[in-house]
Amino acid sequence: MQWELIGSGAALLTMFGFVPQIFKIYRTESVEDVSLLMLLQFFVGIFLWLLYGIHIQDKIVIVSNVVSFITLVVAIGLYFKYRKNRSRKEK
Amino acid sequence: MQWELIGSGAALLTMFGFVPQIFKIYRTESVEDVSLLMLLQFFVGIFLWLLYGIHIQDKIVIVSNVVSFITLVVAIGLYFKYRKNRSRKEK
Numbered sequence: 001m002q003w004e005l006i007g008s009g010a011a012l013l014t015m016f017g018f019v020p021q022i023f024k025i026y027r028t029e030s031v032e033d034v035s036l037l038m039l040l041q042f043f044v045g046i047f048l049w050l051l052y053g054i055h056i057q058d059k060i061v062i063v064s065n066v067v068s069f070i071t072l073v074v075a076i077g078l079y080f081k082y083r084k085n086r087s088r089k090e091k
Numbered sequence: 092m093q094w095e096l097i098g099s100g101a102a103l104l105t106m107f108g109f110v111p112q113i114f115k116i117y118r119t120e121s122v123e124d125v126s127l128l129m130l131l132q133f134f135v136g137i138f139l140w141l142l143y144g145i146h147i148q149d150k151i152v153i154v155s156n157v158v159s160f161i162t163l164v165v166a167i168g169l170y171f172k173y174r175k176n177r178s179r180k181e182k
Contacts, residue, residue, distance in 0.1 A: 007143045013136030020128035033124035037111035045104030052098045 015064040018042075018071040025078045029085050036079055043072045106155040109133075109162040116169045120176050127170055134163045 025031055046068045053061030116122055137159045144152030 003143065003146050006139050006146070010136050010139035010143050013132050014140065017129060017133045017136060020132060021126040024124065024126040024129075028124060030124050033115065033119060033121050035112040035115040038108060038115075041104050041111060042108045045101050045108060048097050048101035049105065052094065052101050055094050055097070 011060065011064050015067040016071065018068070018075050022071060022075050022078060025075065025082060029082045031079045031082050031085075034079060036076075039072060039076050039079060043069070043076060046072060102151065102155050106158040107162065109159070109166050113162060113166050113169060116166065116173060120173045122170045122173050122176075125170060127167075130163060130167050130170060134160070134167060137163060 021034070025034065046065050050062065050065040050069060053065055112125070116125065137156050141153065141156040141160060144156055
């Protein structure tokens with residue numbers, strides 16, 4: 001039971017790990033210091049995890065990576081939306 | 092074999108996922124738009140994954156999360172090192 005809690009906590013914290021970054025981008029409308037390569041690397045990596053989860057038919061792997069994948073799509077979308085704000089901030 | 096490649100690719104891409112962000116912080120010396128909460132949430136989440144991996148004695152879970160944990164320690168260290176640069180950039 002204790003280990004189930006630790007495993008669930010680990011899964012929940014990491015699967016929603018990009019949510020604070022999403023809120024920060026939404027609030028500040030600025031992504032100058034955020035690494036697009038980081039977002040894209042996780043995007044591809046999580047997509048491969050998802051494929052792998054489907055292959056091994058593990059529901060926990062599938063669900064966690066679907067959630068992460070959605071947050072990454074949102075983060076990358078916001079990145080491109082606010083990328084143009086760079087020049088404004090440098091003034 | 093194909094699925095081993097997909098699983099390995101997934102593991103490699105995500106375990107080194109924060110490396111591009113680390114290089115970006117190192118290069119720009121700026122973390123204004125990076126969410127500290129994101130880094131801390133992954134830090135705790137990955138630590139719990141590591142404990143869980145040790146519990147289930149799964150080498151792949153242990154190794155991936157040790158690597159991620161080290162990159163998060165570096166990223167959080169750089170965050171606090173360059174946090175003070177905020178005012179400089181706003182000038």
